[in-house]
Amino acid sequence: xxxxxxxxxxxxxxxxxxxxxxxxxxxxxxxxxxxxxxxxxxxxxxxxxxxxxxxxxxxxxxxxxxxxxxxxxxxxxxxxxxxxxxxxxxxxxxxxxxxxxxxxxxxxxxxxxxxxxxxxxxxxxxxxxxxxxxxxxxxxxxxxxxxxxxxxxxxxxxxxxxxxxxxxxxxxxxxxxxxxxxxxxxxxxxxxxxxxxxxxxxxxxxxxxxxxxxxxxxxxxxxxxxxxxxxxxxxxxxxxxxxxxxxxxxxxxxxxxxxxxxxxxxxxxxxxxxxxxxxxxxxxxxxxxxxxxxxxxxxxxxxxxxxxxxxxxxxxxxxxxxxxxxxxxxxxxxxxxxxxxxxxxxxxxxxxxxxxxxxxxxxxxxxxxxxxxxxxxxxxxxxxxxxxxxxxxxxxxxxxxxxxxxxxxxxxxxxxxxxxxxxxxxxxxxxxxxxx
Amino acid sequence: xxxxxxxxxxxxxxxxxxxxxxxxxxxxxxxxxxxxxxxxxxxxxxxxxxxxxxxxxxxxxxxxxxxxxxxxxxxxxxxxxxxxxxxxxxxxxxxxxxxxxxxxxxxxxxxxxxxxxxxxxxxxxxxxxxxxxxxxxxxxxxxxxxxxxxxxxxxxxxxxxxxxxxxxxxxxxxxxxxxxxxxxxxxxxxxxxxxxxxxxxxxxxxxxxxxxxxxxxxxxxxxxxxxxxxxxxxxxxxxxxxxxxxxxxxxx
Numbered sequence: 001x002x003x004x005x006x007x008x009x010x011x012x013x014x015x016x017x018x019x020x021x022x023x024x025x026x027x028x029x030x031x032x033x034x035x036x037x038x039x040x041x042x043x044x045x046x047x048x049x050x051x052x053x054x055x056x057x058x059x060x061x062x063x064x065x066x067x068x069x070x071x072x073x074x075x076x077x078x079x080x081x082x083x084x085x086x087x088x089x090x091x092x093x094x095x096x097x098x099x100x101x102x103x104x105x106x107x108x109x110x111x112x113x114x115x116x117x118x119x120x121x122x123x124x125x126x127x128x129x130x131x132x133x134x135x136x137x138x139x140x141x142x143x144x145x146x147x148x149x150x151x152x153x154x155x156x157x158x159x160x161x162x163x164x165x166x167x168x169x170x171x172x173x174x175x176x177x178x179x180x181x182x183x184x185x186x187x188x189x190x191x192x193x194x195x196x197x198x199x200x201x202x203x204x205x206x207x208x209x210x211x212x213x214x215x216x217x218x219x220x221x222x223x224x225x226x227x228x229x230x231x232x233x234x235x236x237x238x239x240x241x242x243x244x245x246x247x248x249x250x251x252x253x254x255x256x257x258x259x260x261x262x263x264x265x266x267x268x269x270x271x272x273x274x275x276x277x278x279x280x281x282x283x284x285x286x287x288x289x290x291x292x293x294x295x296x297x298x299x300x301x302x303x304x305x306x307x308x309x310x311x312x313x314x315x316x317x318x319x320x321x322x323x324x325x326x327x328x329x330x331x332x333x334x335x336x337x338x339x340x341x342x343x344x345x346x347x348x349x350x351x352x353x354x355x356x357x358x359x360x361x362x363x364x365x366x367x368x369x370x371x372x373x374x375x376x377x378x379x380x381x382x383x384x385x386x387x388x389x390x391x392x393x394x395x396x397x398x399x400x401x402x403x404x405x406x407x408x409x410x411x412x413x414x415x416x417x418x419x420x421x422x423x424x425x426x427x428x429x430x431x432x433x434x435x436x
Numbered sequence: 437x438x439x440x441x442x443x444x445x446x447x448x449x450x451x452x453x454x455x456x457x458x459x460x461x462x463x464x465x466x467x468x469x470x471x472x473x474x475x476x477x478x479x480x481x482x483x484x485x486x487x488x489x490x491x492x493x494x495x496x497x498x499x500x501x502x503x504x505x506x507x508x509x510x511x512x513x514x515x516x517x518x519x520x521x522x523x524x525x526x527x528x529x530x531x532x533x534x535x536x537x538x539x540x541x542x543x544x545x546x547x548x549x550x551x552x553x554x555x556x557x558x559x560x561x562x563x564x565x566x567x568x569x570x571x572x573x574x575x576x577x578x579x580x581x582x583x584x585x586x587x588x589x590x591x592x593x594x595x596x597x598x599x600x601x602x603x604x605x606x607x608x609x610x611x612x613x614x615x616x617x618x619x620x621x622x623x624x625x626x627x628x629x630x631x632x633x634x635x636x637x638x639x640x641x642x643x644x645x646x647x648x649x650x651x652x653x654x655x656x657x658x659x660x661x662x663x664x665x666x667x668x669x670x671x672x673x674x675x676x677x678x679x680x681x682x683x684x685x686x687x688x
Contacts, residue, residue, distance in 0.1 A: 014459075017439055021457045021654055026649045049455040052442045083664040105659045289655075291663070 002314065003119035003151065004112065006259050009314045019054050021317045022288035027051060027060075030294050032367040036071060037296060050350050054263060057286065065098070065392065068239060073099040076293050084292055090238035097137075100238055101292040107146065109289055110241055113258050114147025117247030120313070121209050121232040123178045125152030128204070130171055132159045132181035133212065139242025140212050144180050147244065153178070164192050164415070172203055179208040183215035183223060184356050184425050188415065190226035192375040205229040211236065211243060213425065214324045216341050218348050232310045233322050239298055240285045246320055251312050251356055254319025261289045264318060265297070266306050269327050277308045282327060283320065301327045331361050331428055336355045336405055340427040346398050348375065350391075357405075358417050362431040370407040372399070375414050437462045437625050438483070438514070438594055443492035445482040451490070452478040454649035460594065465616065466627040467636040467657070469670055470646035476629040477519055479646070480598050483627075484516040485509045496594070510539045515592035519599045521583040525572025529563055532571050532582055536589030544591075556585040559615055578607035584615065594625045601632040613639050633670035637661050645670075 002008050010018070027048040030037040041048060044061045051059065068076060084101035098173065102110065124346060129148045133140030135157055147157045156174055158167045170176065179186065186208060193200055200359075205227055211234035224231050235255050236243035245262060246255035257264045266281040267274050277279045283300045287293075302323045310316050324341040328375060331338050344361055356375040361368055374395070392409040400406040417425045438460040446452040452475045460466045468476050470540040483494060485506035493503045496514050504512075524532050526583035533553060537544055544552075557564035560581040566574065571582055580600055586594055597616070601609040609632065616626055617639045637643055637657045645653035645666060653663065660666050 017441070017457070017459050021459065021651065024457050025457065025644075025651045025654055028647075032652070052455075079665065103664070104662050105655065108659065108662070201641065206665045 001119050001122065001124070003116040005272065008116065008256070008258075009310075009316055010260065012316055012411065016054060017260060018260055018290060020052070022260075023054065023057070023263060024048075024051060026286075026288050026290075026294050027296070030078055030296060034076060034294075036067065057263065057265065057297065060297055062284065063271065063295050065239070065299070065301065068098040069096045072096050074101070076295070077101055077295055079103055079291055086142075087137075088139045088142075088238055088242065090139070094157055098239055103291040106241075106290055106292050109261060110244055111146035111150045112141060113241070113244030113261060114144050116258060117152040117209065117234050117244055118144070118145075118147050118151055118153070118178075120247050120249040120315075121178075121234075122230070122250060123148070123151065123153060123207060123209075125235055127153045127207070128156060128174055128176045129153040129178045129180060130156040130158050130167070130174070130176040132167060132179065132185050133243075134159050139238045140180075140182075143236065143242035143244060144209075148180075164188060165196070168192055168196065168198070172198065175204040177204050177206050179227070179229065181208070181210060182212050182425075183210040183219055185214060186210055186223045186227060186231075187219070187356060190223065191414075193226070200226060201227040203228070208232065209234045209247070213427070214326070214340055215322075216324060216344050216348075217322075219344060222348070235320065235323060237300060237302075239295060240287060240300075245285070249311060249313040249315060253311065254307050254321055256311065256315050256317040257306075257320055262287055264306060264320065266304065267299075269303075277306050277318070280293060280305045280321075283323070286403055302337070303327060312401070324413065331359070331430055333361050333370050334407055336403055336404075338370075338403060340406045342403065343372065343427070346402055347434045350395050350398055352367065356423060356425060358427060358429060360429045360431060368432070370405055371410060372407045373410045373412045373417060375417055376411045377414055437497060438627065439493075439498075440483070440496045441493045442481065443479070443494065445478055445487050445492075446490065447478075447487070452649050453482065453489075455492075456646070456649070456651050457512045458644050458651060458654070460625055460627050462593075462625050463620065463623060464642060465620050465628060465640045467628040467633075467643040468646055469630055469633040469636060469642040469643055469660075469666070471669070472631065473647040473648075475649040476646055477598055480516060480596050480627070480629055483509075483514070483596060486516075507539060510590055510592075513591065513593040515582050515587045515590045515595055517587045517595065517597040517600065519602065521576075521579040523571040523574075523579050523582050523586070525570065527571055528568050529574070529582055530567040532586050533563075533589050536586035537591070539590055552589060552591070556588050559588075559618070560585055567608055568657055577604050577612070580604060580608075580612055581615075584612070588619075592624070594627065595619065596629070598629050599631060600628070601630060601635055609635055623680040631670075633666065636670075 004431045031048055040061050046059055059176045083103050085104050086102040086107060089097045089099045131141055131144055135136050135141035141159055145155055147163060158170050161167055206229055207233045208229045220231050232248045233255055234243055234247045236245040246257040248255050263286040265274055265284040267284050269282040283302045287295050303325045304323050305321045307319045325339045346359055358373045395409050396406050441457050443453050443456045470476050482489050485504055489502060496512055501509050562578055563581055563585055600612055613635055620626055628636055637660055640657040643657050643660045644651050
């Protein structure tokens with residue numbers, strides 16, 4: 001099913017016309033209304049009247065997370081504050097929060113775009129959609145909520161209900177058919193099911209949309225198996241809008257970027273040079289319909305590739321790869337580059353270990369030390385201290401074999417890494433330069 | 437159907453249109469709203485071939501019309517209803533309509549011409565009543581009907597209208613705009629330039645907002661009605677009572 005057929009399957013030449021129109025008008029508006037852009041374009045010697053095609057985007061300077069921090073709270077807003085009907089903010093992992101505002105039309109667009117993502121995953125008005133993303137300053141909960149209502153699903157905003165057990169009972173008793181959450185929350189649900197003696201077959205789950213943190217295909221297979229559902233990836237970030245930037249269709253061959261609202265580029269993170277389809281680089285988004293806080297060439301820090309061509313589902317939008325790595329999540333420990341996906345895969349291989357973890361790097365006596373905290377769950381808990389020690393050693397040995405580094409393994413209490421109600425786990429914490 | 441990219445146009449030393457890109461899909465009513473002097477009329481005149489573009493590309497049905505003379509553009513089915521009607525005052529209503537078909541004078545069979553004239557009269561019964569009357573003696577509203585009727589006699593697929601509501605009583609504006617909506621339902625495509633943003637957005641599918649020769653917004657007509665900038669600049673205070681979008685008063 002396609003929610004907005006005429007948009008999502010638009011011929012590329014029509015899309016290109018729409019993109020240049022919307023890009024030009026966005027540039028005209030930010031130049032008039034946002035001092036950061038007016039100064040930035042003037043300083044870079046860019047005449048926005050010379051932006052004649054989407055390809056000319058490369059002439060424009062980037063917007064970075066630091067720029068958004070520096071504009072805290074409202075300096076990036078392109079409309080008078082009284083036109084703003086919603087404010088979200090993203091703490092990110094570092095520094096001051098980022099504040100984004102939405103006009104009435106922005107909320108309408110956002111709802112339509114999350115409705116597209118939900119529809120692409122096969123969710124319809126017949127579904128009971130349980131939203132375990134936080135309803136807060138974080139965009140996950142409310143972003144999907146409006147889209148799910150838009151398609152007429154029965155929406156259960158469960159994350160505010162408190163603990164996981166409670167959400168699980170809701171899932172069971174209210175006959176939830178679609179779960180929207182972080183992948184780590186889905187994993188936690190699965191382990192709780194086992195502890196509570198609830199067989200997944202006794203639930204009504206059939207589909208799940210997961211996002212807001214990187215998750216590997218191995219995790220996908222595990223969630224699908226343990227929760228008996230079809231798992232879809234969704235991508236979004238508060239700076240650009242929240243969920244609804246892109247999502248998978250039934251063919252799961254990449255996430256369709258809603259290109260009638262966002263122009264996506266892939267750049268070389270070191271040089272800033274645009275890369276073509278197929279090359280891995282940093283994902284950069286330009287919003288072309290946002291009224292409240294339009295962003296030009298926003299560097300996401302997420303690494304990915306783009307694929308062109310019409311998908312089997314009929315959508316003509318470019319597809320982005322599943323984001324498994326962030327530029328700033330990559331840590332270099334004693335010269336070895338490590339990304340979360342590698343850690344996940346090692347943990348999964350070691351039998352019984354649940355991949356809710358946190359990697360911490362600190363400097364001790366001038367030497368990098370890697371610690372991996374792993375949440376204990378039923379599956380790996382053992383009364384015998386000896387067995388627990390063996391497990392720790394086994395995990396440490398696997399890391400050494402794979403990465404050449406033997407980390408300290410710390411087993412921690414279940415749910416102690418995740419913030420309450422389904423929030424993000426900070427997978428990587430680098431304490432060497434005061435970064436947290 | 438109509439696609440415009442990076443259009444720059446103006447008069448002598450004055451650049452009026454500064455890099456406008458827009459499009460009109462078949463069967464749509466698209467409106468361009470904007471203040472006086474924003475460049476709306478110049479844009480339409482450039483599209484109609486009356487003003488030469490300095491830069492940019494205009495295509496109609498995927499054929500470039502950027503450098504075509506005005507009569508060729510009319511011949512392709514893209515017709516302008518100019519600002520201030522500009523009917524031939526010393527000719528009768530029917531003679532004006534006949535001249536509308538001038539670009540097709542060699543290809544239009546007589547019976548086909550009669551049928552199309554009948555269509556125009558059905559759309560505007562007032563014109564039939566006054567078919568023998570000199571156009572200069574018609575009221576402003578009737579002249580506007582005649583200007584639209586004359587454009588229809590060219591057999592257009594795209595009708596461009598420049599301020600059709602100008603100087604007309606609200607009741608007449610309503611009639612004219614109802615006809616535009618009917619023309620869309622009959623398969624015509626319409627590009628409507630208007631200062632009366634309220635009336636235009638109520639019948640339009642999409643709209644563009646133009647400011648000092650540049651496009652600053654493109655959205656569905658419903659979204660433009662929702663946009664506070666548009667409300668402040670173009671819809672005026674009485675807007676709420678008419679559009680009644682359930683607003684509970686503006687926040688101050």
